Amino acid sequence: MADRPWDRHHILSLVDFSVDELNIVLQTAHSFKGVLLRQTKKVPTLQARLVANLFFEPSTRTRNSFELAAKRLSADVLNFAPSTSSLSKGETILDTAKTFLAMGADVMVIRHQQSGVPQLIATAMDELGGKVAVLNAGDGYHEHPSQGLLDLFTLCTALDAEQPTTQLLAGKKIAIVGDILHSRVARSNLSSLVTCGAEVHLAGPPTLLPREFAAYGVQVHWSLEPALLAADFVMTLRLQHERMSQYLIPSVREYHQQFGLTHARLGLCHPQVKVLHPGPVNRGVEISSDLMDDVALSLIPQQVTNGIAVRMALLYLISNLSA
Numbered sequence: 001m002a003d004r005p006w007d008r009h010h011i012l013s014l015v016d017f018s019v020d021e022l023n024i025v026l027q028t029a030h031s032f033k034g035v036l037l038r039q040t041k042k043v044p045t046l047q048a049r050l051v052a053n054l055f056f057e058p059s060t061r062t063r064n065s066f067e068l069a070a071k072r073l074s075a076d077v078l079n080f081a082p083s084t085s086s087l088s089k090g091e092t093i094l095d096t097a098k099t100f101l102a103m104g105a106d107v108m109v110i111r112h113q114q115s116g117v118p119q120l121i122a123t124a125m126d127e128l129g130g131k132v133a134v135l136n137a138g139d140g141y142h143e144h145p146s147q148g149l150l151d152l153f154t155l156c157t158a159l160d161a162e163q164p165t166t167q168l169l170a171g172k173k174i175a176i177v178g179d180i181l182h183s184r185v186a187r188s189n190l191s192s193l194v195t196c197g198a199e200v201h202l203a204g205p206p207t208l209l210p211r212e213f214a215a216y217g218v219q220v221h222w223s224l225e226p227a228l229l230a231a232d233f234v235m236t237l238r239l240q241h242e243r244m245s246q247y248l249i250p251s252v253r254e255y256h257q258q259f260g261l262t263h264a265r266l267g268l269c270h271p272q273v274k275v276l277h278p279g280p281v282n283r284g285v286e287i288s289s290d291l292m293d294d295v296a297l298s299l300i301p302q303q304v305t306n307g308i309a310v311r312m313a314l315l316y317l318i319s320n321l322s323a
Contacts, residue, residue, distance in 0.1 A: 006021070006024055006317045008021065008317070009318060010122045010136075010318065011135045011318060012119050012136045013136065013142070013143045013191070014145050014195075015143075015191045017191070018195075019166050019195060022149075022166050022192060022195065025313055025317070026152070026153055026156055026165060028313035028316060029149075029150075029153050029312070029313040030153075031313075032312040033309040035072070036072070036308060036309055042072055042073075043074065044074045045074065046070070046073040046075035046106075046316065048076070049075045049076070049106045049319055050077075050104050050107075051076070051078070051106065051107045051315060052077075052080065052103075052105040052107070053077065053079045053080060054080045054100065054109065055079075055080060055111040056082050056093065056112040056113065057112055059111055059138070061280070061307070062138060062144075062307075063111070063137075066109050066137065066146075066311050067079065069308050069311035069312040072312055073312055075107075078100065080100070093117060093120075094120070094124050097110075097124065105132055107133045107134075107135060108121065108132055108133070110136060110139070111136075111137040111138045112139050112140070113140060115139050115140030115141055116140070116142065117139050117140075118134055118135075118139050119136075119139075121134055135314060135318060138184055139184065140184065141182060141183075142184055143184050143187050143191075144187075144188050144278075145188050146314055147185045147278050148185065148188025148189045148191065149188075149192065150303060150306050150311070151192075151276060151303065152169075152193070153309070154303050155168075155172075155174070155233055155276075157306065158274055158299060159172075169197060171198070171199060172198050172233065173232050173270070174233045174234075174235065175233070175234045176189060176202050176203070176234075176236075177224065177227060177237065177286070178203075178208070178236050178239065180204050181209060181210060182240040186237060190216040200218040201226070201227040202218055202221065203227035203228075205249060205255070205258070205259070208239075208249070209222065224265065228265060229268050229269075230269065230270055231268075231269045231270060232270045232273060234261060234269060234275050235277065235278075236275070236276075236277050236287050238277075238280065238281065238282050238285070239282065239285060239286065256284065256286070260285060261275060261286065263294070266297065274297060274298070274299050275287070275291065275292075275299065276299050276303060277292070277300050277303075278303065281300070
């Protein structure tokens with residue numbers, strides 16, 4: 001699918017992704033998106049390969065997207081659920097991963113509520129001498145690489161549906177709004193967007209947006225208007241109440257009044273502005289319901305569809321190295 005060589009065995013973070021690697025993902029995803037538009041939406045690319053989805057943390061969109069991506073590539077799929085596993089009997093995470101290795105897993109897709117678990121499993125698999133590839137599907141406050149890459153693909157495709165490349169984002173203003181502190185999606189997006197040369201602005205209350213995020217090479221705002229001014233794209237993030245150990249906002253209503261996206265507020269943006277959200281969406285909190293459903297402005301449905309193509313691309317790329 002890609003013209004240039006790919007030599008990344010695991011995908012754990014986007015911090016060290018090069019522009020060339022990002023473009024390989026975009027190119028490969030674009031090819032697979034074409035497959036998804038056909039009447040027969042399946043290719044034999046990973047036939048007889050085994051993809052194990054080890055989701056130690058609950059997930060709907062990401063797990064189902066990876067499962068469908070693997071099946072579209074004709075791979076065999078094993079899904080792991082901690083509530084019905086031997087973890088409840090005292091088995092360690094590494095022993096669970098070793099069990100799937102012994103079953104012949106070629107790829108392990110790992111999601112965990114603690115940062116660093118996918119890296120821990122990848123290191124253990126390498127030390128065991130296996131060729132299994134590990135893909136981080138979200139770990140703690142760390143990263144969510146596949147979401148960052150599907151967001152990147154969605155942005156580039158919105159700018160050029162036929163030739164999505166990272167060069168399209170150079171100089172584009174992208175605002176990311178909301179609970180940055182608890183968002184692994186935001187961290188992956190920051191890494192990839194800055195690498196692509198985008199002008200990234202963050203907006204949120206001080207309790208959810210520490211000034212330290214400026215170290216990514218972005219601009220930090222504690223009010224919404226400066227971030228939205230002339231923005232080409234706006235990505236809003238949900239309030240992750242399940243990760244908050246204390247009250248960090250006065251109320252949901254006040255948060256929406258200060259940082260919620262509406263049609264009126266988008267008047268500050270570029271006339272052709274588009275809106276993204278990684279999901280799940282809290283309607284009426286981070287984004288108004290009518291704006292979310294506005295097909296002229298919202299790229300949210302495209303993000304879901306593109307997620308399958310991007311995850312097909314990632315499984316394909318790392319599976320080639322685990323052969």
